Amino acid sequence: MILLNDRFIEDAEDSINIEDRGYQFGDGVYEVIRVYNGGCFRLNAHIHRLEQSASKIKMTLPFSSEEVSNRLLELVKRNGLQDGNIYIQVTRGVAPRTHHFPYQSTPVVVAYTQETKRPIEQNKHGIKAILSEDIRWHRCDIKSLNLLGNVLAKQAAKESGCEEAILHRGNIVSEGSSTNVFIVKNELIYTHPANNLILEGITRAEVFRLAREITREIIEEPISVKELLNADEVFVTSTTMEIAPVIQVDQEVIGNGSPGPVTQMLQKVYEHQVMLSSKGTINK
Numbered sequence: 027m028i029l030l031n032d033r034f035i036e037d038a039e040d041s042i043n044i045e046d047r048g049y050q051f052g053d054g055v056y057e058v059i060r061v062y063n064g065g066c067f068r069l070n071a072h073i074h075r076l077e078q079s080a081s082k083i084k085m086t087l088p089f090s091s092e093e094v095s096n097r098l099l100e101l102v103k104r105n106g107l108q109d110g111n112i113y114i115q116v117t118r119g120v121a122p123r124t125h126h127f128p129y130q131s132t133p134v135v136v137a138y139t140q141e142t143k144r145p146i147e148q149n150k151h152g153i154k155a156i157l158s159e160d161i162r163w164h165r166c167d168i169k170s171l172n173l174l175g176n177v178l179a180k181q182a183a184k185e186s187g188c189e190e191a192i193l194h195r196g197n198i199v200s201e202g203s204s205t206n207v208f209i210v211k212n213e214l215i216y217t218h219p220a221n222n223l224i225l226e227g228i229t230r231a232e233v234f235r236l237a238r239e240i241t242r243e244i245i246e247e248p249i250s251v252k253e254l255l256n257a258d259e260v261f262v263t264s265t266t267m268e269i270a271p272v273i274q275v276d277q278e279v280i281g282n283g284s285p286g287p288v289t290q291m292l293q294k295v296y297e298h299q300v301m302l303s304s305k306g307t308i309n310k
Contacts, residue, residue, distance in 0.1 A: 029101045029114075029137040031088070046134060048117030051125070052172040054133075055079035056115035059098065060265045060303075061139070064108050067265075067303040069095055071228050076116065079169045080133075085118055088133045101137055110141040111266060115171065145267055149293065152273035152285045153189035155262070157251065158182055160193035160200045160223075167222045179203035190262055192254065192275060195223065199249045202262045205270070206230040209249055210259035210288045219246040229263040236295045242288060259286030269293050 027034055030041050047053035057076045060067040073091045080087050087094065098112055114137035121128030162175035179191035180203040191203040201207050201224040208217045215237060220226040237244050254260060260272040260280045269292050271285035285293075 027101070027104050027138075029097055029135065031135050032097070034101065034104060041136070043120045045120050045123060046117055047119060047121060047128075047131070048115065048134070048171055050123055052170065053083070054115055054117030054171045055083065055085070055169055056113065056171060057169060058265050059112040059114070061102055061107050061110050061112060062144075062300050062303045064102065065303045066099065066102065066112070067300070068228050068232065069098065071231065075169060075226075075228065076114070080116060082165070082168045083118075083170065084127070085116070085133060087116060088135060094135075098137060101139060105139045107139045107141065109143065110139055112137060112139050117171070142266065145270065148189070149268060149270050150285070152271040153262075154187070154274040155190040155192045155202070155260075155272050155276075156183050156186050156188050157276055158191040158193055158203070160195045162193075165222055166200070166224055167220075167226065169225055176203045189270070190267075190272070192262075192272075194251050197250050197252075199251060199254050200224055202264075205262035205264040205267055207249070207254075208233065208244075208261050208263065209254055209257035210261075210286060211253070211257050213242065213258075213288060215242055215244040215288065216249055216253075217244060217246060218249060227263060227265075229265055229268065232296065232299065233263055233269065233292060236292050236299070239295050240288075240291045242291075255280075257281070259289050261285075261289045261292070269296050 027036055057072045059069060059072045073094050077087055117134045119131035119133050121131040158179045183191040190205055192207055193200045199207055200218055206227045208215055218224050234244055255278045258281050262270050262272060271289045273280055273283050
């Protein structure tokens with residue numbers, strides 16, 4: 027079952043219009059929300075970011091944040107989803123094809139659920155990554171449907187037998203193809219500032235909160251490729267990958283080649299938040 031605007035429908039085959047601007051221009055925004063044991067993790071934060079992304083492309087959601095949240099919760103309930111993801115996208119709507127905004131169009135909301143196991147074993151042992159030049163546009167703070175640069179980077183990682191591509195603009199690391207990037211040096215945590223060159227991840231924000239719990243400081247400043255490769259620890263974060271230690275980048279082993287102590291501490295306190303979410307208490 028999927029959500030289409032204000033309706034729950036069983037069959038999505040006839041729901042896509044060829045003149046939907048999301049299909050033709052990528053003119054829309056989206057979110058992916060994690061569900062743990064039937065509970066949505068940081069749902070309000072995701073909906074807030076969805077509204078922000080829409081506003082940045084001069085689009086207004088057709089429903090209030092409360093209405094969107096309630097419909098997503100109902101979607102989870104109707105599909106009986108216990109562990110997995112919710113995908114929601116909002117496009118500018120259906121209109122005759124022109125590059126400029128149509129004079130009249132109604133945004134189209136589509137959402138569905140997907141059963142997905144948690145990456146527990148992967149995050150226990152760590153992942154490998156490649157370095158890739160960041161070829162994307164300069165508004166990565168918008169969670170838009172335009173993801174071809176990310177797709178190409180992720181494909182290059184897959185072809186190299188790796189789980190992620192760490193992007194860099196010149197000598198400065200920006201983020202992963204679908205993650206935010208952190209390094210640890212002398213027990214201090216560093217990550218790229220939240221500006222137009224990265225997406226300010228929901229899990230990224232969670233790590234900032236969790237770092238305070240383990241009394242670790244996070245410094246937001248540009249990280250060079252050299253600093254990344256010489257870090258004591260590297261980890262990436264996202265809704266689906268959670269907190270994933272990076273044990274190798276290209277041919278360079280990070281630290282001693284296993285998940286580091288700071289990353290493991292963050293994983294432990296993150297796990298506590300997941301347990302709270304499974305009881306339906308993590309929604310802000």
